Amino acid sequence: MIVLDSLLPCLRHYIRQSSQLLLLVLLVWMLLFFAVFSYFTDSQVNQLHRTTFVFNSESQHSTHVQRSSRAIMASHNVPWGMFAERRGTFQRKQVFQPPRAREEIHFRNFGKRRVEFRKNVMKPPETEFNTWSVVRGLWKGQVSSKLLGQRLQKAKNNYILSNEHKVFYKGQRKANKGRQEILCQIKEQAQLRTLNSSEQPFAHLGFQQLVPPQLQQAYRTCAVVTSAGAILNSLLGREIDSHDAVLRFNGAPSKGYEKDVGSKTTIRIINSQILANPQHRFNSSLIYKNITLVAWDPAPYNIDLHKWYQNPDYDLFNPYITHRKNFPAQPFYILHPSFIWKLWDIVQSNTLENIQPNPPSSGFIGIVLMMNLCEEVHVYEYIPSMRETGLCHYHEKYYDAACTFGAYHPLLYEKLLVKRMSTSFEEDLKKKGKVTLPGFSKINCAL
Ligand SMILES: *[C@@H]1O[C@H](CO)[C@@H](O)[C@H](O)[C@H]1NC(C)=O
Numbered sequence: 001m002i003v004l005d006s007l008l009p010c011l012r013h014y015i016r017q018s019s020q021l022l023l024l025v026l027l028v029w030m031l032l033f034f035a036v037f038s039y040f041t042d043s044q045v046n047q048l049h050r051t052t053f054v055f056n057s058e059s060q061h062s063t064h065v066q067r068s069s070r071a072i073m074a075s076h077n078v079p080w081g082m083f084a085e086r087r088g089t090f091q092r093k094q095v096f097q098p099p100r101a102r103e104e105i106h107f108r109n110f111g112k113r114r115v116e117f118r119k120n121v122m123k124p125p126e127t128e129f130n131t132w133s134v135v136r137g138l139w140k141g142q143v144s145s146k147l148l149g150q151r152l153q154k155a156k157n158n159y160i161l162s163n164e165h166k167v168f169y170k171g172q173r174k175a176n177k178g179r180q181e182i183l184c185q186i187k188e189q190a191q192l193r194t195l196n197s198s199e200q201p202f203a204h205l206g207f208q209q210l211v212p213p214q215l216q217q218a219y220r221t222c223a224v225v226t227s228a229g230a231i232l233n234s235l236l237g238r239e240i241d242s243h244d245a246v247l248r249f250n251g252a253p254s255k256g257y258e259k260d261v262g263s264k265t266t267i268r269i270i271n272s273q274i275l276a277n278p279q280h281r282f283n284s285s286l287i288y289k290n291i292t293l294v295a296w297d298p299a300p301y302n303i304d305l306h307k308w309y310q311n312p313d314y315d316l317f318n319p320y321i322t323h324r325k326n327f328p329a330q331p332f333y334i335l336h337p338s339f340i341w342k343l344w345d346i347v348q349s350n351t352l353e354n355i356q357p358n359p360p361s362s363g364f365i366g367i368v369l370m371m372n373l374c375e376e377v378h379v380y381e382y383i384p385s386m387r388e389t390g391l392c393h394y395h396e397k398y399y400d401a402a403c404t405f406g407a408y409h410p411l412l413y414e415k416l417l418v419k420r421m422s423t424s425f426e427e428d429l430k431k432k433g434k435v436t437l438p439g440f441s442k443i444n445c446a447l
């Protein structure tokens with residue numbers, strides 16, 4: 001007993017000392033770890049992004065965002081040239097190839113450790129959030145933006161703050177409409193509209209002679225082939241080609257990817273960058289020949305056509321006029337901004353949260369365009385399948401969850417709405433990444 005009594009304080013002292021030592025060692029180790037960690041991540045970021053990241057600064061202003069994002073658009077060409085690829089095997093040469101889609105540009109504007117980059121080989125970024133919980137939510141038709149990582153939520157909030165297109169939505173918000181109700185809403189409100197000579201300044205510009213007759217073919221079944229990375233290894237090519245009409249996006253190639261994406265193209269939706277940026281070789285590349293072309297550019301939300309004509313995001317009007325004169329036999333349209341923003345209104349009206357005040361993605365625009373023209377619309381890999389890896393596009397090797405879940409575009413909400421309009425079984429979604437929608441001609445709405 002006496003021995004124990006004298007031993008106890010001694011023991012206590014010893015334990016206290018050794019635990020202090022342990023704490024010190026732990027602290028030094030952690031400091032070292034953070035130093036090494038931040039050294040590596042910073043050098044990667046600096047390597048990739050020589051442009052400024054407005055979305056990482058807390059104290060930005062809306063004008064700052066706008067100015068910077070335009071500057072970034074203009075200066076995007078250096079780092080991204082490394083991601084050139086050809087026919088599925090990705091080149092390692094540092095060939096300049098600019099981003100092909102508006103989506104890409106905007107995804108690329110922000111986000112720090114977006115991609116892991118070593119020796120020109122792109123690898124999936126470490127997961128910022130549980131991708132699969134969002135994907136499963138989309139499969140079930142129930143998902144919230146709260147599940148997205150901080151980076152994407154922050155990007156969304158910054159777009160809401162900057163409100164580049166001056167969106168002011170005053171309509172209703174109802175998140176519980178049934179399938180039929182949504183379909184009737186979209187049929188009633190989203191009739192296809194392309195630019196014609198009925199309004200200024202386009203009447204003065206001679207659009208009377210310039211524009212082809214109204215786009216109104218009627219196809220039975222149609223395929224909308226998204227450019228999502230997850231379509232790789234899908235072996236959907238043959239099924240896609242079996243449709244009467246196939247819609248593709250921007251510069252997405254089929255050559256070299258036929259077994260997964262098919263080879264037929266009937267219509268191509270192109271954003272204004274494709275027309276304006278010579279690097280897309282719009283007037284020489286074969287992928288834009290002998291098909292119907294539908295171009296678009298984000299106009300102000302208030303549809304001020306004069307303002308838009310004077311200051312489009314990218315000049316699409318001059319190349320359009322030139323192309324129509326050179327190839328009068330090729331059907332080529334410009335989507336009316338009222339069509340684009342009506343689609344945005346529809347997405348917002350079915351969502352309680354504020355969605356990004358930016359135009360919907362080309363994907364969503366293409367889906368609704370085809371609902372106008374086809375009896376049945378089959379959409380491939382818009383809602384991600386089990387093949388989802390974070391790979392942005394099947395034809396480019398870089399990874400970013402923003403491509404699938406949205407940063408600039410209100411993609412998550414668009415996808416949720418498309419899922420809610422479809423009759424697809426979860427199995428079709430999971431395994432094929434396919435949703436089927438009725439065309440407007442097959443939607444019956446009681447008046
Ligand atoms: C132009 O488009 C509008 C809306 O789609 C249509 O009502 C009008 O008839 C068209 N005008 C011409 C000249 O094609």
Ligand SMILES: *[C@@H]1O[C@H](CO)[C@@H](O)[C@H](O)[C@H]1NC(C)=O
Nearest residue numbers: 275276277278283284319326
């Ligand atoms: C192709 O487009 C560019 C502008 O992007 C233009 O400068 C050039 O003249 C065009 N070429 C032809 C053959 O039309």
Ligand SMILES: *[C@@H]1O[C@H](CO)[C@@H](O)[C@H](O)[C@H]1NC(C)=O
Nearest residue numbers: 264265266286289290291292
């Ligand atoms: C254009 O496409 C049609 C059918 O889609 C085909 O019959 C025609 O040969 C094609 N023309 C050229 C020049 O490729």
